[in-house]
Amino acid sequence: MKFLHTSDWHVGRTIRTRSRIDEHQAVFAEIIDIAKHEKVDAVLITGDVFHERRPPLEAEELVAQTLADLARAQIPSVMIPGNHDDPYCLRTLKPLGDLVQVHVVTDCNVDVSSLIVPIHSRNGKEKALIGCLPYLSPHSVLTAAEGVGASEDVRLTTYQSKVQDYFRALENEMQRTDRNAISLVLAHAHLAECEFGGGEVSSNVFPINAGFLPAHVQYIALGHMHRPQAIPSASSQARYAGSILQMDFGERDQKKSVCLIEARPGKPASVTTIDLNKGKWLLRRLGPAEEILAQAEDFVDAWVEVVLQPDKRTLELKEHVLALPGVIALRFEEIETKNGENGKTWKWGNRDRPARELFTDYYRNKRKNDPDPQLLALFDRLYQEESTAKDEG
Numbered sequence: 001m002k003f004l005h006t007s008d009w010h011v012g013r014t015i016r017t018r019s020r021i022d023e024h025q026a027v028f029a030e031i032i033d034i035a036k037h038e039k040v041d042a043v044l045i046t047g048d049v050f051h052e053r054r055p056p057l058e059a060e061e062l063v064a065q066t067l068a069d070l071a072r073a074q075i076p077s078v079m080i081p082g083n084h085d086d087p088y089c090l091r092t093l094k095p096l097g098d099l100v101q102v103h104v105v106t107d108c109n110v111d112v113s114s115l116i117v118p119i120h121s122r123n124g125k126e127k128a129l130i131g132c133l134p135y136l137s138p139h140s141v142l143t144a145a146e147g148v149g150a151s152e153d154v155r156l157t158t159y160q161s162k163v164q165d166y167f168r169a170l171e172n173e174m175q176r177t178d179r180n181a182i183s184l185v186l187a188h189a190h191l192a193e194c195e196f197g198g199g200e201v202s203s204n205v206f207p208i209n210a211g212f213l214p215a216h217v218q219y220i221a222l223g224h225m226h227r228p229q230a231i232p233s234a235s236s237q238a239r240y241a242g243s244i245l246q247m248d249f250g251e252r253d254q255k256k257s258v259c260l261i262e263a264r265p266g267k268p269a270s271v272t273t274i275d276l277n278k279g280k281w282l283l284r285r286l287g288p289a290e291e292i293l294a295q296a297e298d299f300v301d302a303w304v305e306v307v308l309q310p311d312k313r314t315l316e317l318k319e320h321v322l323a324l325p326g327v328i329a330l331r332f333e334e335i336e337t338k339n340g341e342n343g344k345t346w347k348w349g350n351r352d353r354p355a356r357e358l359f360t361d362y363y364r365n366k367r368k369n370d371p372d373p374q375l376l377a378l379f380d381r382l383y384q385e386e387s388t389a390k391d392e393g
């Protein structure tokens with residue numbers, strides 16, 4: 001049987017306030033074409049379907065449309081929520097989805113059998129079991145007693161052992177249901193040994209180890225990391241399909257793809273990746289304003305972050321650079337300069353300096369003395385609160 005694994009759609013995501021819904025639409029058309037062309041038996045979607053817990057209506061509409069297109073082509077789909085998704089939001093797709101083989105698994109019920117979706121091959125001769133583990137948030141896994149008052153280490157190990165239990169129960173149940181079926185597992189998780197490859201590392205997602213993953217299934221479809229990658233340390237064949245668009249400038253060098261899995265009962269699956277070509281490229285261009293303006297042609301089908309090297313024409317040309325189509329961010333190159341007075345090295349631009357240090361500088365500058373420790377502690381606390389609130393989860 002053949003399956004297409006795709007992940008981290010993040011529909012509704014904007015880039016510097018610009019909509020990307022057209023790009024999502026184009027890349028979904030591309031994915032549907034691949035699924036049809038390869039005649040896959042199902043499309044597997046491993047979470048972060050939406051970027052926000054309350055996605056904009058146009059995002060919901062596009063996801064419903066995409067799943068309907070697959071259903072119309074007689075291609076079942078299996079979907080789990082990721083850490084960005086609100087399971088309740090995905091559950092709204094379920095009542096109608098159930099009628100057309102759009103399988104949405106959102107709840108880690110006590111009844112493990114509800115996490116297993118059977119898929120039959122087109123000729124009806126083969127059967128696959130898709131074991132689904134929706135994203136397990138620490139909040140939903142740790143009871144109040146285990147959460148409150150426990151140290152971070154204890155919370156982490158308690159969480160990890162529970163996730164391991166879930167995987168074990170799922171694998172056992174799959175074997176019990178049908179030992180001879182093709183076995184695939186879907187999960188959305190942060191594997192500690194992997195490279196994130198995106199700008200969204202969240203402190204609210206606890207890492208797990210590849211050793212927790214089921215050891216005797218034919219393929220584990222993973223979601224969360226935006227860089228497509230295999231997990232060599234896992235006992236079963238496992239992959240992150242990665243996101244389908246370059247989501248932010250941190251992903252600008254990544255070619256995006258989907259995974260094609262071909263599996264026969266009892267044999268190792270063969271896995272290949274198929275490149276995705278729709279969506280804009282994210283570019284970062286460094287140089288003096290005049291040079292950047294000369295590259296305008298390259299920016300037509302891209303989102304561009306410009307890093308200006310200041311020169312005598314910068315002020316005059318900066319607005320023209322910002323007005324180029326595709327340019328959505330502009331900053332200045334950080335240049336090290338020697339401060340004559342005390343010989344200290346300062347960076348031109350403060351992006352890499354800790355906030356506390358910047359605040360201290362500001363305070364010294366205004367008040368001509370150092371901030372007292374109480375004030376610094378207050379600053380730290382407020383800064384922490386503010387940064388956590390901004391955390392994308």
Ligand SMILES: [Mn+2]
Binds near residue numbers: 008010048082224
């Ligand atoms: Mn994601």
